[in-house]
Amino acid sequence: MNALVQSLAAMSGLRDRDALDAALVRLVIDSSEGAVRSATLIRVVGEGDDRRCLLQAHLEAGQTQVSRDLLWTDWTTLPHVSDFPLRQLAVERARAVHSDAAPHAAVVPLLTSQGTWGLLDLGAAHALTTHTLDLVEGILLTYNNLLGLLDYGEKDALTELLNRKTFDGAFFKATAEQHGDELPEGGERRHADPDAGVWLAVLDIDHFKRVNDTYGHLIGDEVLLLLARLMRSSFRFHDQLYRFGGEEFVVLMRCDSVGHAQTALERLRERVQAYVFPQVGTITVSIGFSVLLPHDTPSGAFGRADKAVYHAKEHGRNQVCSYQALVASGELVDQVAEGMDVDLF
Template structure:
């Protein structure tokens, strides 16, 4: 019990989600006091019949380092929740579910029944008792509370998108993952395009000051909330969405090519333009995008996309502009990165 208490205390000091997921699985497997062979923390992505399983951290006894699916995993290669009856059952009932043929195989959902997105799957050589499941559920409650604290510090209070101060860490993780392939447990993975990479897009709501001036800040806040909601429904589960402040948003996404990146942004631009905002009517957005380059920094990548946004706003607004394309066409001068480039975020 002392080891469990110490491990729970150590969890409370973690501020990185990947590290928290890894240490939770390690704690459950080695210090919970429950005799387990394996543990897998799973994030549920997607909706309805197309919900899929993304492994956040998986560990077996004797395995030193946990494995995980990359955040940029191809959606179509992730296994469906419906392919795993015990996982499906746990999500449906909102509490622990066991395999009737193997009572040592249990899935425990994390969170409230209305918003279940994470579950812990454990395997034991012996049937798990009610006391074992209660203990694991208590550990998951502590984990859930820690996630809530991280959300409080990492999310914009108005839109609940990621906030600006979390951007640097996510940026460097994204660039580090650029050269990685999907895990070996996905042998049928598709061959990735040589043009694949990570793109950073900056989004600015056109004439947003007029909205605040003409309708008031409460309506302006409603517009920001609705734009954020459209962003969440338009982009993929692994695209990282930020509000940088005011009417400025940032999207960090992995795409097969510049064409795919621009197409995704163009679809969103069209969707915003077609949406009828209460009292305000039509709103448009201008966007600039830039591919991340080797040894890039957050400030230099943001600066390139931001220049493309300014170009879009100065040349008609309501459009998507690619920084590299503008440079190639001679419409912008290539941004020179100073070796002493300072990160201002």
């Protein structure tokens, strides 16, 4: 079997996005017959003049180590797309661009209906031929299709937030990065912040059953969809947003302190309360959150945040409650100290 076909077949079997990104840059270099000397996969984050480059995967020809930025990279440390003229040009034109003068390079955009979400930046010793660029674009088309299949399996059909079945893997990756247990493939970590923590928040819509009973499930679905949009606009690009089912949502986010986590969640709560939902009017949410602990489990962290949500609902709703603060005040008993654990369902 042709080596390129074998590599594409192997890539199509990957279900981890980091592994898929690493496989992409390897395949681009290996299939170029020495023409491509480096391959850099960039995720474009931000909008307008504040578009920035998040490193998804970088590989030099002849090397085995693939480097990447950590998921929780500080936004302010990322370089602007405009710092790289060829990348900026590829975003503006929404098509592949290349430089014939040394240093030789080409940048191929990855596109969706909303615009450019990523860039593949290629370094070369000589100007890349049309054949090589066509080959790279074909590989990228396959890669984009594979990402689409992953999205289909990992996202909630209604809200397009992440779904429940993707949570455990993301949780363990987040805890590994938080406590320094995981390195990117090849061992190189970039932009790590040892002082930050990862927080899990559970969000529940107050009196959502009343919405469904009064206005019907179509209006209820519209409320869920609009809430998901409010969540996206309230959190950062690397915060992970989930719909667990019904009116229950989960957020995984990295913050510098409990105060910053509380502020982010209060901002969402206030935006939801201020938003006028069509036909329904005002909707409120109750939120509970907990910091992730060393050797934590998905069910353990979820259980702590869920206890805080229950406390919020029992004490007036439309509020944000920290599990650790409730334990410190004596309003809750620490389930970790009690040796308790819960199942998500």
